[in-house]
Every structure is written in C-alpha cells, then in structure tokens.
Ligand SMILES: *[C@@H]1O[C@H](CO)[C@@H](O)[C@H](O)[C@H]1NC(C)=O
Ligand SMILES: *[C@@H]1O[C@H](CO)[C@@H](O)[C@H](O)[C@H]1NC(C)=O
Ligand SMILES: *[C@@H]1O[C@H](CO)[C@@H](O)[C@H](O)[C@H]1NC(C)=O
Ligand SMILES: *[C@@H]1O[C@H](CO)[C@@H](O)[C@H](O)[C@H]1NC(C)=O
Ligand SMILES: *[C@@H]1O[C@H](CO)[C@@H](O)[C@H](O)[C@H]1NC(C)=O
Ligand SMILES: *[C@@H]1O[C@H](CO)[C@@H](O)[C@H](O)[C@H]1NC(C)=O
Ligand SMILES: *[C@@H]1O[C@H](CO)[C@@H](O)[C@H](O)[C@H]1NC(C)=O
C-alpha cells in the first residue's frame with residue numbers, strides 16, 4: 192500500500208516539475224557566455240553565474256545602478272538580455288564588442304565609470320534604444336556605424352574625451368530624441384544631415400571645439416525642448432529661424448564668436464523656463480516682448496552689448512527667480528523688482544540710480560550692483576547700507592563665487 196502511494200505521488204509530481212522548468216525560463220548558454228566575456232572586458236568582477244541572469248536576483252540586480260534585465264516572453268518562453276545597467280561601478284576596462292552577442296539588447300548604460308578606449312563600431316548592428324556612456328574616459332570618434340541604429344532614442348556620450356567630427360550617418364537616426372555630447376573634444380561643423388533629426392527633444396553639445404556657424408537648419412528640430420550649447424566652439428549669430436522652436440523649455444547658448452546681431456525673436460517660446468544667452472554678441476535693446484515668456488525662471492543675457500533701458504515688464508514675470516544682466520550698456524533707472532527675482536546681477540552697466548534701488552538692495556540677499564551706475568558710484572549713497580538694521584546682508588565679494596555655484600548647480604541638473 193505504502194509503495195503504491197509513493198509511486199503515484201512520484202508520477203504526479205514529475206509533470207509538475209517539467210512544467211515549472213518551462214515557466215521559470217533561463218538565459219540560453221550562449222548569452223550567459225557572452226555576459227562572461229563582456230564582464231571580463233569591461234572589468235565587471237562580481238556577477239554570480241551560478242544564479243540565472245534572468246532571475247533578477249543576486250548581483251544581477253543589486254541596486255538600480257546595477258541591473259541586468261531579461262525579457263522571457265519570446266517564442267517558447269525563451270529569455271534574452273534586453274538591458275544592462277552598470278552605473279558608478281568603478282569599471283575600468285573597455286567597452287566590449289561582445290555586446291553584439293546579446294542580439295536583443297535595447298539598453299546599455301555604463302554611466303560614470305572609468306572605461307577607456309573607443310566605442311566599438313559593432314554596436315551599430317544592435318537594435319538599441321538607449322546608449323549612455325556618460326562620464327567615462329572614452330576616446331576616438333563616434334563610429335559612423337552608430338547611424339545604422341535606427342531604433343535609437345537616446346545617445347548620451349557626455350563627459351568623455353571623444354574627438355573628431357560628427358559622422359554624417361548620425362542623420363540616419365530617425366527616432367533619436369536625446370543627443371547629449373557635452374564636454375568632449377569634438378571638432379568640425381555640425382553635419383547638414385542632422386537637419387533630418389526632427390524627433391530631437393534634447394540636444395546638448397556645449398564644451399566642445401566645433402567650428403563654423405550655428406546652422407540655419409536648427410529650425411527643423413521642431414520638437415526640441417532643450418538646446419544647450421554653452422561654449423560649443425560654434426560661432427554666431429543665433430539664426431532667426433530659432434523663433435520657430437516653440438517647444439523649447441530650456442535654451443542656453445554662450446560664448447559665441449562671430450558678428451553682432453539683434454536679440455532673437457523668442458516671444459512664441461512661451462514654455463521657456465530657462466533662457467541663457469550669455470556673451471553671444473547681442474546688440475540693441477532688450478525686447479519688451481520677453482514679457483510674454485511668463486513661465487521664465489532664469490534669464491541671463493549677461494556680457495552682450497545691450498543698450499537702452501531694462502523693460503519694466505521684467506518686474507511682472509511671475510516666476511523669474513534669477514536675472515543676470517551684467518556686462519552690458521544698459522541705461523535708465525532700475526525697474527521695480529520687488530519680490531522677485533531673488534538673484535539679480537546688474538553689475539557693469541550704465542544705469543542711473545532710481546528711487547527703488549534702496550528697496551531692492553535691502554530686500555535681497557543676493558543683488559550685485561557693482562559698477563552698475565553711470566556715475567561709477569554703485570554703493571556710496573545708498574542709505575540702507577549705512578543704516579543698520581538693513582534686513583539682509585549684501586556680500587559683494589562673495590557674489591561671483593556664489594553665482595558660479597548657482598550656475599554649476601544648474602549644469603548638474605542636466606546630468
Ligand atoms: C552565488 O550564488 C550562489 C547561489 O545563490 C551562492 O550559493 C553563492 O554563495 C554565490 N557566490 C558568491 C560569490 O556570492
Ligand atoms: C530588481 O529587484 C527589484 C527589487 O527586488 C525588483 O522589483 C525588480 O523587478 C528587479 N529587476 C529585474 C530586472 O529583475
Ligand atoms: C518581450 O518580448 C516580446 C517578444 O518580442 C514582446 O512582445 C514584449 O513586449 C517584450 N516585453 C517587454 C516588457 O519589453
Ligand atoms: C518552439 O517550440 C516548438 C516545439 O518544441 C518547436 O517546434 C519550435 O521550433 C520552437 N520555436 C522556436 C522559434 O524556437
Ligand atoms: C567605487 O570605488 C569607491 C572608492 O574606492 C568606493 O567607495 C565605491 O564603493 C566603489 N563602488 C562600487 C560600486 O564598487
Ligand atoms: C530608455 O530610457 C528611457 C528613459 O530612461 C526609459 O524610460 C525607457 O524605458 C528605456 N528604454 C529601453 C528599451 O530600455
Ligand atoms: C586604458 O586604461 C588602462 C589603465 O586603466 C591603460 O593601461 C590602457 O593603456 C588604457 N587604454 C587606452 C586605449 O587608453
């Protein structure tokens with residue numbers, strides 16, 4: 192009786208066992224071996240191959256910065272690696288061309304490691320969606336083969352030592368939304384093929400050594416939300432076609448060589464939160480219609496050749512928190528800027544002392560009026576400075592340092 196029962200239970204359990212094997216699908220051996228070889232090349236030491244990489248356990252998923260993800264819903268419950276995230280893992284190897292042995296890979300994120308060497312051209316054969324090599328030590332050019340990854344939505348190569356000119360083939364990335372190339376050593380002109388990237392939402396190319404003028408074709412990037420070219424090497428003027436880019440929330444252009452030009456027409460960019468046009472050779476006056484940018488939080492048009500008065504409308508921008516107008520030739524009296532903006536720099540202008548200067552200085556901790564006034568007397572006869580109690584401290588010497596901190600903080604947001 193006893194033996195019959197156990198025989199029955201064994202028969203009963205066997206199919207269950209097979210069923211669970213089929214459901215708990217594992218990564219095929221060729222992809223496991225590919226992971227071993229990739230790990231060896233990039234310097235990833237602690238993956239535990241006795242745990243299935245598709246388990247989402249152990250060192251395959253020890254934090255959000257360290258995850259291998261599989262999709263096990265392919266035909267016959269086959270698993271494939273679709274994403275490798277290894278952020279801030281102190282990897283000091285090179286980017287492995289063996290990544291192509293994971294043919295279903297959609298995402299590679301090696302942000303902030305110490306990877307050196309070049310970007311392997313073989314990656315161009317993968318159907319990748321996201322690539323980030325941000326903050327490594329990569330050298331050499333962007334391989335033209337990457338232009339073949341028509342599935343690519345994000346190519347993030349910021350903060351490396353990449354060089355050479357951008358390949359024409361990048362114009363074939365017809366789904367690209369983020370192209371982040373800041374802080375590399377890229378040279379040459381922006382290729383005209385980039386005009387085809389109409390899906391672009393974010394373009395960051397600052398801190399490079401590009402040459403030539405900002406191209407007119409920037410106006411074809413109609414979906415652009417963020418355009419950052421601070422110290423890109425490109426020269427001005429800013430093409431007038433930029434006025435078409437109504438979806439911009441963040442426009443930052445600095446340090447342009449090239450000819451003088453008037454303030455660009457930005458009045459239709461009503462989504463703008465940050466507008467930085469610093470040292471870009473703008474002449475003429477500050478347009479009144481900047482007052483239409485009612486969402487504006489940061490306005491920096493410092494170090495241009497602006498003349499004329501500061502439009503009173505600036506006092507009405509409800510969210511303006513930082514206003515940097517220093518290093519221009521602005522004249523007239525100061526508009527009333529009562530509650531906002533919090534940070535104001537009007538230094539090095541030709542303003543005349545209006546009757547609300549005292550109010551401004553006494554209410555803000557962070558107002559720099561150094562050499563703001565045409566008579567060169569920026570501090571002398573402002574009574575609140577001599578009449579303690581003044582509500583706030585004015586720290587003139589510390590100001591530029593603090594400004595730097597603010598600007599750097601803003602830069603980091605893009606990280
Ligand atoms: C790898 O995983 C197995 C199974 O969970 C475990 O027994 C072993 O200790 C792990 N090895 C290391 C080095 O963590
Ligand atoms: C990684 O682990 C977390 C927490 O255990 C889990 O929610 C997530 O689904 C896992 N991710 C993968 C790719 O397995
Ligand atoms: C997994 O792959 C299958 C087959 O290609 C696909 O239909 C499914 O959307 C994928 N799942 C995820 C979460 O990407
Ligand atoms: C799925 O499994 C069936 C039955 O084992 C097999 O005939 C078929 O070839 C498999 N399909 C694929 C794509 O592996
Ligand atoms: C990377 O190295 C630093 C400094 O040695 C260490 O503090 C950190 O924990 C390491 N990170 C990882 C993920 O190993
Ligand atoms: C690509 O990155 C975006 C943003 O981080 C994320 O939402 C998306 O799921 C990623 N796509 C893939 C296929 O990994
Ligand atoms: C990469 O860095 C290693 C040291 O971490 C060095 O030995 C090697 O020469 C470097 N390779 C390149 C291509 O710079």
Ligand SMILES: *[C@@H]1O[C@H](CO)[C@@H](O)[C@H](O)[C@H]1NC(C)=O
Nearest residue numbers: 315334335336337338339360
């Ligand atoms: C891009 O893909 C096409 C088709 O597979 C191939 O003929 C071409 O050589 C590839 N281009 C590059 C630059 O790899």
Ligand SMILES: *[C@@H]1O[C@H](CO)[C@@H](O)[C@H](O)[C@H]1NC(C)=O
Nearest residue numbers: 338339359360361362363384
């Ligand atoms: C990619 O771009 C290059 C140069 O712009 C072009 O010659 C080539 O035909 C394009 N390739 C594909 C597959 O579209």
Ligand SMILES: *[C@@H]1O[C@H](CO)[C@@H](O)[C@H](O)[C@H]1NC(C)=O
Nearest residue numbers: 352353354375376377378400
């Ligand atoms: C950057 O490029 C310039 C011009 O090609 C070159 O002189 C310089 O050495 C490069 N710098 C680095 C860090 O590669």
Ligand SMILES: *[C@@H]1O[C@H](CO)[C@@H](O)[C@H](O)[C@H]1NC(C)=O
Nearest residue numbers: 412413414415436437438439
């Ligand atoms: C701009 O943004 C809106 C709202 O997010 C969106 O519907 C539109 O497609 C975007 N592009 C253009 C060109 O307006």
Ligand SMILES: *[C@@H]1O[C@H](CO)[C@@H](O)[C@H](O)[C@H]1NC(C)=O
Nearest residue numbers: 433434435456457458459460
């Ligand atoms: C702003 O939009 C209005 C209405 O669509 C249009 O008439 C005007 O030309 C646009 N201005 C600029 C500078 O693009």
